[in-house]
Amino acid sequence: MIDNWKYLRDRLDFSDSSKFYMIQLQQRKKDDASFPANNRTVKTYFISSLEEYLSLENEIKKLSDESKSRVYIRVNRRSFEEVALEVNKDLAQILKDKNFQHLKNLVPSAAGKTCSEYDKLWIVDIDADNIEELNEKSAKIINYLMSPEVNAFRYTVPTLNGMHVITKKFDSKAFSEIFPGVDIHKDNPTLLYFNPDAHRSISGTD
Numbered sequence: 001m002i003d004n005w006k007y008l009r010d011r012l013d014f015s016d017s018s019k020f021y022m023i024q025l026q027q028r029k030k031d032d033a034s035f036p037a038n039n040r041t042v043k044t045y046f047i048s049s050l051e052e053y054l055s056l057e058n059e060i061k062k063l064s065d066e067s068k069s070r071v072y073i074r075v076n077r078r079s080f081e082e083v084a085l086e087v088n089k090d091l092a093q094i095l096k097d098k099n100f101q102h103l104k105n106l107v108p109s110a111a112g113k114t115c116s117e118y119d120k121l122w123i124v125d126i127d128a129d130n131i132e133e134l135n136e137k138s139a140k141i142i143n144y145l146m147s148p149e150v151n152a153f154r155y156t157v158p159t160l161n162g163m164h165v166i167t168k169k170f171d172s173k174a175f176s177e178i179f180p181g182v183d184i185h186k187d188n189p190t191l192l193y194f195n196p197d198a199h200r201s202i203s204g205t206d
Contacts (some may be wrong), residue, residue, distance in 0.1 A: 001195040003155055005057055008192065011155055011166075012053065019077040020048040022111050023060065023192065025069040031118060032068055042069045044108040046078070065198035072189035075123070075166060079116035086110035115187050121154065123185040124165040124175075125203065135161050141165060141179060157190045164190045 012021060025042040029035045043063060047053050064071050087110045094102050102109075124141060128134030138156070145153035145167055152170040156163050172184050 001197065002158055002160060002193075003192050003193050004191065005061075007191055009050070009053065010049075013024070013059070013077065014048065014053070015049045016077075016191055017048055018081065019079050019116055020046040021053075021080055022074040022108075022189075023047060023161055024072050024108070025060065025067065026072060027067060027069045031070070041108065042067050044111075046080075046111070048080075061195075064193055067148045068196070068198070069194075070191060071193040073192040074112075074187070074189045075121045076115045076117045076187055078111050078114055082114045082116050086114050089152065090180045117169060120187060122152075122167045122169060123188050123190060124167060125162070125183040125185060127134075127162040128164060137182075138141075138163055138165070141182065144175070145170065146180065160185055160194065160196075166190070 023045040025044075027035045027040045027042055029038045043058065045056060047056065060071055063069070087106055090106055090110055094100065094106070124145070126134065126138050126141060128137055142153055142156070142165060144150060145165065150170050152167040154166045154168065156165050175184065176182070
């Protein structure tokens with residue numbers, strides 16, 4: 001089980017009420033072959049205050065357990081104003097193309113495409129088959145990111161198959177030459193919560 005709720009609480013910035021964090025519950029086919037698509041969004045939350053973040057914890061975790069969905073959070077905040085402008089632009093395109101079936105995804109899609117951070121956070125995705133390999137790889141990468149000439153490391157987030165290293169911007173080309181095959185995501189979500197055993201206990205199956 002991965003539960004980063006309290007850990008990330010102290011690393012989020014709720015100082016500007018005009019901005020919000022985007023949290024999504026997603027079912028993934030890799031977790032249950034019966035799901036109809038590789039990724040399906042169950043619900044999206046826009047959270048703009050610490051009070052909301054804390055008060056919605058139980059609700060979101062319960063829905064995650066019941067739907068066997070992973071809870072992701074975008075580490076870069078969105079702006080309500082910028083999302084509204086993006087919605088307006090996308091709506092005009094929907095009306096022009098008469099693709100009215102896309103209306104239901106209009107706001108989450110617009111929020112996913114915008115980012116209001118002046119200094120964006122990136123994610124270095126470290127996967128490993130065993131803990132020894134993970135520790136060795138992560139130590140080398142973190143030492144590199146913490147070096148004075150790079151100075152990009154911020155914190156790490158545990159994931160199901162390794163960890164996400166949250167960073168400021170750095171020279172991604174130089175990094176990839178040293179660590180080929182390690183993915184860098186420039187505006188992706190990280191894992192907030194997932195209990196793969198919860199669904200089995202709720203449904204009464206082994």
